[in-house]
Structures are given as C-alpha cells and as structure tokens.
Amino acid sequence: MFFLIIKRILLGLITLFIVSLITFVGTEVLPGDACTTYLEREAYGAALEACYKRLGLDIPAHERYLSWAYNVIQGDFGYSLSGQMPINEVLGPRVKNSMVLASAAIIIGIPLALILGIITALWRDKLPDITISTVTIFAMTIPEFISATLLILVVAIWLEWLPGIVIVPTDVTVKELLPNIILPVIAIAMIMTAHMARMVRSSVIQVMASDYVQMAILKGVPYWKMVFKHVLPNALLPAINVVALTIAWLLGGVVVTEVVFNYPGLGRLVIESISNRDLPTVQALAIILASIYVSINLIADLLTLMLNPRLKTLQIRK
C-alpha cells in the first residue's frame, strides 16, 4: 500500500518531467526563439540583445533548461514578455479566478452527475432514462463555445436575467465575481455533469447485473437497501478514476469557455500569451496545466486505494 502510493507519485513526477522536456524542446526546435518570435519585426539591435539577456538565451540550451527547471521547482516561472513582469505575478490572480470557476462547477457538477447517473441506471430504458440520456448526449457532444454562446444568447440577451460577458479587472474579489460567474459555471458544469453522469450510469448498470446483486435480490433484500449498501459503493469506486480523467480533459474546454465569457482566468491567459507569442508564459502554463492533470489523477488513484479495502493488501496493480 505504502509503496504503491510512492510508485504513483513517482510516475506522476516522471510524467511532469517529460512534459517539461516536451514543452522546452518543442519551443526550442520550432523556428525562431522566444525573443525573435515575440519581437517579430523589431527583432534586431539593442531590443533583441536586451531580450536575450533578460531570458538568458545567450547561454546553451541544456544549461538553460536546467536553470529553468531549477527555478520552476522553487516556484519561479521566469519573466513574462508581454506582461513585462514576473510570470508569478501574472499568474496569481488568474489561478485564483480559475480555481473559483472550476471549484464552483465541480461542487455543482459532481453531486448532480451522481444523482442523474443513478436515476438513469435504476430506471434504465424507461422514460426518466431516455429523457436524461438524450439531454446528456447533447450536452456532452456540443462544443463548449456553442453551448456557452447559446447560454449568453438565451439567458443574457433574450431573457436578460444575467450578465453575459464578464467585465471585471483581473484582480477582482470573489464577492464581486458572483453575479458574473453564474453563466460560465453553468456552461462548464453542464458538460462535466453530462460526461460523468454517463459513466456513473454504465458503472451502476454493470454492478446491477452482477451475481451478488442478483443474489441479494433473491434473498429478498429491500430494493433501496440493496441499492445503497451493495450497488453504489461498488459502482462508484471505479467511476472515481474516470471522473478524474474527465475533469482533466475538460481543462481544454475551460480555456474556450473563459474566452467566450471574457473571464479573467488561466484559460484566457493561454490564448493571450499565445496571441502575444509570449513563449516563457506558455511554457509556464503548460507545466501548470499538466501538473493539475497529473495531480487530479493522482488524487483519484489515492482515493480509490483508500476507499477500496481490496486494494489495501495488494502490492502491485497494473
């Protein structure tokens, strides 16, 4: 059990190391360097020299990688070209805003997905299942920018219930965000809920068909007692990992949603720094987003390990 956890953490760290190599080599191999790409036509003379010096591009690549990695481990991501300030200062408020958005979506999404998934599984192929499943298919297949645009059109423009575009400075307090944040949260939670509800559904259906549930039914265990005691614990465990993968996959969707709503979070920073060709910030974002992905998966793995008594005695899985 202990070694298993250590192994998982190590694997996650190796993955992050490879990600850092990929982003570093990627920006290195592609034509142009951070300075020429950023300065474009003004890339000559004193401006170029100054930029090289600031980013340390005048030293060999491997040394630069090592010093960059060393600084990143210590929590220093370097200097943002477009913001003209340390990347950490650019990131701070953005991370906070995105965290508010994501956690609100998760707090709404996960319980809702559980309820919907269980309902659709228990009433399989009946009216509740057919209606909910149809809606979830629509919600999960339609691109984020379409559902977000439709939400703005219907709720903000036609019904005039909520503000459609977030117009707040980046360093806003959570309280000021409140009425603005509702639509983006709905947009993200909708897709997330749809994905997770479908997985919970198939997981519950699988367990319902297993031998021990049939046995419980034959023994005359009351239906709801059977559902809560025998079905759900076994059905929800494997769902944890899949849910983690889904949340991580949705990071990309969060980027698009933030752009649609003009939300000052990490996602919009991704687009802004790529539009501004600010490669140091892009590298920092790649590492941050990949760490989020890796840690969500790690948490899910550990949660499964802790909740599943069968795995506690197991030494090596996979």
Added chain:
Amino acid sequence: MEINKAKVNKKKSIFKKISEVLLTMASKPSGFIGLSILVFHILLAFLSPFLAPYDFKAIDPSLMLQAPSSEYWFGTDSLGRDVFTRTIMGGRTALTITFFGSLIALLWGGLLGIFCGLVGGKIDDVVMRVVDAFLSIPWILAMLLIVSLLGTSTQVLIPALGFFYGKGIVRVARAATHDVIAKDFIVSARARGHSNLSIIWNEIIPNVRDAILVEGAMRWSWMLLGFSSLSFLGFGVSPPTPDWGLMISNARGLMSFAYWAVIAPIVGLSSLIIGINLTADAFAKALGIDRSTKAPV
C-alpha cells in the same frame, strides 16, 4: 463445424461485411439518425458549391445584417454576405481536414500501439511514459502552440491534428493487442516461425482492427470539436473561407440583434458533431465493442 464456419466467414468479401455492419447500425433509431445526418453532411460538403445561391465571399455593405427573408433564407452577416451560402459551405474545410487527420491518427496510433503491445519491455515502458506525458498537456494548449508557430495551412493542420489525436489511439491499440497476444493462434504462429511483421499483419491486425476503427471514429468527432474550437478562437481556418467555428466567433458580438448569423452555423456544427457521435456509437455497438465506461482522453 467450427473450422468450416471460420472459412465461410473469411470468404465473405469486404463489401459484404461493410454493408452488413451498416445495416446493423441503421437498424436502431439512434444509429439511423446518426448515419443519415452524416451522409447528409458529406453530400452537402460535395454539392454545396453547386447549390449555393450566392458567392460566399461577396461583400456588400448595403445588405448588412438583413433578417431572414425569401431572398436571403438565413439573413446576411455583418459584411452583407449570405448566411445560407456560408452555412451550407461551412463544413467543407472542417470535414476534409478532420477526416484526413483522423486517418493519420488511426495509422500511426494503431501501428505504434500494436508494436508496443507486441514487443513490451523497456521500449513499451518508455513509449507509454511519453504518451502519458502528451496526454497530460491539454489539447488546446498544444494545438495552439503548434498552429501559432507553424501557421494554419492545411499542410500543418492535418498532420498536427493527426499526431495529437493519435496518442490516445496508441493506448487503445496497445490494450487490444495485449488481449490478443496471449491467445493460442499467436503462439502457434510463433512456433511456425513467422516473423514479427507477419504476425502483426496476419494475426494481430485482423483481431484489433475493430477496436481501433471504433476509437478512430470517436476521435473524428473530438477532432472536429477541437478544430472548430481552434477556428472559433481565431487560430484555425483563415477568412474569408466559410467555416462554422469562425462564423460563430465573428457573428457572436452582434448576436443581440442579428441572432440568425449565429444560429445557422451553430445548427450546422452541432448537427454534424452529434451525427458523427451517434454513428460512432452505433458503429461500436454493431462491432460489439463497449465504450460506455471510457473517459474522453
């Protein structure tokens, strides 16, 4: 008896097999709807240049933002271009690029996955670590980086999309190969002295083909989603080419009074993505592959 049956199955021509699968898919309502939408969109992509009533890039300031009428069925956009024309032509680029992109993804992802599953050991470990690392970079960041540094031409987009969406197929192909590899017929093929290449071609590919194809069909819809998102963000198709993602992003700012210019491309893109999804689901069911518990990675 068993041997006879296998022989008969093998003799079936490829066309017969395809038509059988298509019939099974169409026999369920969701599969039928999905297939019809997909066929409709493919036909539209081929025929729309001949069906279009106006020139898709004809700009006319005097016709700005006209509401739908008998003359302009879906109205006009902020540059006075006919929205109907642009909507029926808006799927052509996306369909072409993502179709060839998924073919590339299928090929390299499938082959690398089979190879890793077969050889195992150190090579497999290293490749899978790298694939995992690529999986943990959000698709949008990687695509944006590639596109912003290499440009948005078709020659860049197709291989870039193909490469990026193929990494998930590596895992599926590898897992499918693992399922097959312990079977007796592989062992006997090895005992007969067949080379690795011959085993891959004659024994493994026929057995993992279905799983990989289903995964590829699913990737197609995700790739379409990713490609449209790129266009929407302004990193995909360049104007004035009609493209749904781009049309939505252009018309979005004015949708409080010209909603038609947003609704038409939204219907176009959503219906295509839903069509591909339903088709892929039906395809998986027709081949007997369960993907309901898969996460979208």
